[in-house]
Amino acid sequence: MCEASVDGSNPVTDPLLITIDGPAGAGKTTVSRLLAEQLDYRYLDTGALYRSVAYGILINGIDFEDDAALIAHLKEFDLTTHAHKNEFRLLWKDQDITDQIRTPEISMMASVVSAKPAVRNFLLNIQREMGKDKALVCEGRDMGTVIFPQADIKFFLDADPHARACRRYKETSPKAAVTFEDISRDMLQRDQNDRQRVLSPLRPADDAIRIDCTDIDPHAVVVRMMNCIKSKVRERKTSRF
Numbered sequence: 372m373c374e375a376s377v378d379g380s381n382p383v384t385d386p387l388l389i390t391i392d393g394p395a396g397a398g399k400t401t402v403s404r405l406l407a408e409q410l411d412y413r414y415l416d417t418g419a420l421y422r423s424v425a426y427g428i429l430i431n432g433i434d435f436e437d438d439a440a441l442i443a444h445l446k447e448f449d450l451t452t453h454a455h456k457n458e459f460r461l462l463w464k465d466q467d468i469t470d471q472i473r474t475p476e477i478s479m480m481a482s483v484v485s486a487k488p489a490v491r492n493f494l495l496n497i498q499r500e501m502g503k504d505k506a507l508v509c510e511g512r513d514m515g516t517v518i519f520p521q522a523d524i525k526f527f528l529d530a531d532p533h534a535r536a537c538r539r540y541k542e543t544s545p546k547a548a549v550t551f552e553d554i555s556r557d558m559l560q561r562d563q564n565d566r567q568r569v570l571s572p573l574r575p576a577d578d579a580i581r582i583d584c585t586d587i588d589p590h591a592v593v594v595r596m597m598n599c600i601k602s603k604v605r606e607r608k609t610s611r612f
């Protein structure tokens with residue numbers, strides 16, 4: 372376990388690659404942004420990448436079960452990413468789609484098409500390219516297991532399904548006209564898809580630090596993470612001598 376401290380300063384001088392995996396609604400986005408801000412790192416939301424692919428498939432009416440059609444679509448997929456400390460924005464054909472990809476329909480489509488090898492391969496290089504200079508906090512489902520198995524520090528964030536559904540419900544705009552039951556059902560369906568798929572299923576890396584945030588708020592999670600990071604950095608410095 373990492374030692375307790377309330378010091379919120381950035382003690383980390385060598386750039387690190389930090390991964391945060393976990394299921395929908397566990398609070399990964401809030402925590403990743405806060406951590407990136409505190410460390411002065413960039414933030415990568417890989418869920419947004421899968422969502423943008425789902426958006427393109429829906430808008431263009433692509434039959435994603437047809438591998439040839441899917442591959443042809445991805446070849447022409449004109450995606451630009453902008454990673455900042457507390458924001459990750461996506462442009463598709465020069466149009467900012469960051470806010471448009473947060474609908475229940477796109478959430479479900481992203482979960483379905485993320486099981487396709489063509490989609491995972493297409494996004495693999497984009498993610499690895501962003502990680503090559505480190506100083507990055509990235510969140511997703513397979514960051515610590517598949518995309519960055521050599522990451523400096525890996526976290527797996529989880530919370531009980533009811534708490535996760537409540538969080539998602541609170542974040543949902545009243546205009547979306549969805550009930551708590553809709554959100555809870557979709558979330559469980561996505562959990563099942565994401566955990567049971569053959570390629571890169573959602574699971575903690577063997578060396579991930581697991582944090583259950585059912586009863587703790589994002590700021591407290593970040594304090595815990597910072598303490599783990601500081602311990603790791605100290606351990607490394609000691610082992611150099």
Ligand code: DC
Binds near residue numbers: 417478481513561
């Ligand atoms: O994190 P999110 O809810 O925005 O992700 C949407 C979907 O994208 C999720 O249900 C599964 C997929 N995804 C994935 O397969 N691998 C990732 N690294 C990130 C997301």
